[in-house]
Amino acid sequence: MRKWLMLLAALCLTATIDQAAKAWALHNLQLYETAQPIPALVPFFQLTLVSNSGAAFGILPMAGDVFLVAALLIIAGLLLSLRAVAADARLAPFATGLVIGGAIGNMLDRLQHGHVIDFIHYQIPEVISNVSNPADHAIVLGVLLIIAENFWRSRRA
Secondary structure: OHHHHHHHHHHHHHHHHHHHHHHHHHHHOOOOOEEOOOHHHOOOEEEEEEEEOOOHHHOOOOOHHHHHHHHHHHHHHHHHHHHOOOOOOOHHHHHHHHHHHHHHHHHHHHHHHOOEEEEEEEEEOOOEEEEEOHHHHHHHHHHHHHHHHHHHHHHHO
16 A cells, blocks of 8 residues: 555656646746756756657657557556555655656646647757756656666565
8 A cells, every 4th residue: 555655646746746847837938938047057957948749859749649648558557567566665656656747747738738848958068958847857767766676676686
């Protein structure tokens, strides 16, 4: 029961923070407008409002409905796999909640706006520029935590 409560808490917190942050961005930034909340970090960190109808990095921009279905299948798979996780697992339920909460946050964007709202802009000039959102960050962190826990469990076994 504990792992399901942890998953639910992480999922709800992630989706809530994501949607609140995106609402703030939509209310305070115009499309493609850049804000520099921490001038000392420019150009490495800024806020730039963009819409993303595709996958990560804007690939496959016309496949939004496919990503909705894929997200639902991934969520179902994660929930099924969590049933097999040991009751004493500490990170897996929380990490799974991060991934599912992030997926739900981006799904809500697609359903409400027809695209995902991105606004957290990281860049290394002339190397990489990426605009993402809290849901994306939660998904990446959740996946890394799942990998880390699997690694630690296999080392102990």
